[in-house]
Amino acid sequence: MEMAGAILALIGSVIFLLSALGLLRMPDLYNRIQTGTKATTLGTLVLLIGMSLYHPDWAPKLVILMLFILLTNPVSSHVVARAAHYIHQKMTDRTVADALENDEFIEEEIV
Amino acid sequence: MKIKAAVISVVLGLLFWLGLNTSLENEVLIIGAAVVVLTAVFAVSNPVLKDLKLGPKALAAMIAWLFVFLVELIKSNIDVMFRVISPRVRINPAIVEVKTALKSPAGRMALANSITLTPGTLTVDLVDDKLFIHWIDASSTDVEEATKAIAAKFEKYLEVFLG
Numbered sequence: 001m002e003m004a005g006a007i008l009a010l011i012g013s014v015i016f017l018l019s020a021l022g023l024l025r026m027p028d029l030y031n032r033i034q035t036g037t038k039a040t041t042l043g044t045l046v047l048l049i050g051m052s053l054y055h056p057d058w059a060p061k062l063v064i065l066m067l068f069i070l071l072t073n074p075v076s077s078h079v080v081a082r083a084a085h086y087i088h089q090k091m092t093d094r095t096v097a098d099a100l101e102n103d104e105f106i107e108e109e110i111v
Numbered sequence: 112m113k114i115k116a117a118v119i120s121v122v123l124g125l126l127f128w129l130g131l132n133t134s135l136e137n138e139v140l141i142i143g144a145a146v147v148v149l150t151a152v153f154a155v156s157n158p159v160l161k162d163l164k165l166g167p168k169a170l171a172a173m174i175a176w177l178f179v180f181l182v183e184l185i186k187s188n189i190d191v192m193f194r195v196i197s198p199r200v201r202i203n204p205a206i207v208e209v210k211t212a213l214k215s216p217a218g219r220m221a222l223a224n225s226i227t228l229t230p231g232t233l234t235v236d237l238v239d240d241k242l243f244i245h246w247i248d249a250s251s252t253d254v255e256e257a258t259k260a261i262a263a264k265f266e267k268y269l270e271v272f273l274g
Contacts, residue, residue, distance in 0.1 A: 034230055042184055077233060
C-alpha cells in the first residue's frame with residue numbers, strides 16, 4: 001500500500017516536471033496556460049490519490065481537496081485567457097485561426 | 112423546486128462537513144447540521160441546483176459523464192506531455208468557435224469547465240450558445256467539425272442531467 005502510494009506520488013511529480021518544462025517551451029501565453037495550469041490538474045490528482053494510499057486516514061480530506069481543484073482550476077485558467085485576449089495579448093505566429101478576432105463580443109460585454 | 116435545491120445542498124453540505132471532520136460525535140453532528148441548514152437557506156436560489164435533474168436516468172448520465180471526463184483527462188494529458196517533450200514543440204494552435212445545444216446556464220457552465228479541464232482545449236469566451244475555444248492542435252476551424260471534436264462527447268451526457 002505504501003509502495004503504491006509512493007509510486008503514484010512520483011508519477012504526479014513527473015507530470016508536474018513536464019508541465020513546468022512546457023511553461024518554458026511554449027511560444028505564447030495561451031499555450032502556456034494549456035500546459036502550465038492544466039496539465040497540473042492530473043498531476044495533483046495522482047499525487048493526492050498516492051497520498052491517500054500512504055495515509056488512509058487523510059483520504060476524506062484529500063478527496064475534498066481534489067474536488068476543490070477540479071472546480072476552481074478551469075475557472076482561473078479561463079479568466080486569465082479571457083483577460084489576455086481582451087487586452088490583445090499577441091498570439092504566436094504559428095496560430096492557424098482566431099475566431100474571436102473580428103467579434104466585438106468581449107468589448108461589448110465589458111462596456 | 113426550492114425544496115429540491117434545499118435537499119441537494121443539505122446532503123452535499125453534510126457530506127462535505129463529515130469529510131472534513133472524519134468523526135461522528137454528537138457535538139460535531141449538531142454544529143454541522145445547524146451550519147448546513149443555514150447555508151442551504153442561502154443556496155436555494157443557486158441556478159446550478161435549479162437546473163439539476165434527478166432520477167435514475169440522470170444519475171446514470173452523471174456517472175457516465177464523470178467516467179468519460181476522467182478518461183479524456185488522462186488521454187489528453189499524455190497527449191500534451193508528448194507535445195511538450197518532442198524536439199520541436201508540436202503545436203497547431205487556433206481559437207475556434209463551437210456551438211452548443213445545451214440551453215440551461217448551468218449546463219453551459221459545466222460544458223465550458225469540462226472543456227477547459229481537459230488539456231489541449233481552453234474556453235476563452237462564452238457568448239450565448241457560442242463557445243470560443245483555444246485549441247492546441249486545431250485539426251479543423253469549421254464550426255461543426257470543431258463542435259464534434261471538442262464538445263459532442265461531453266454534451267451527450269450533460270444534456271440528460273443538466274439540459
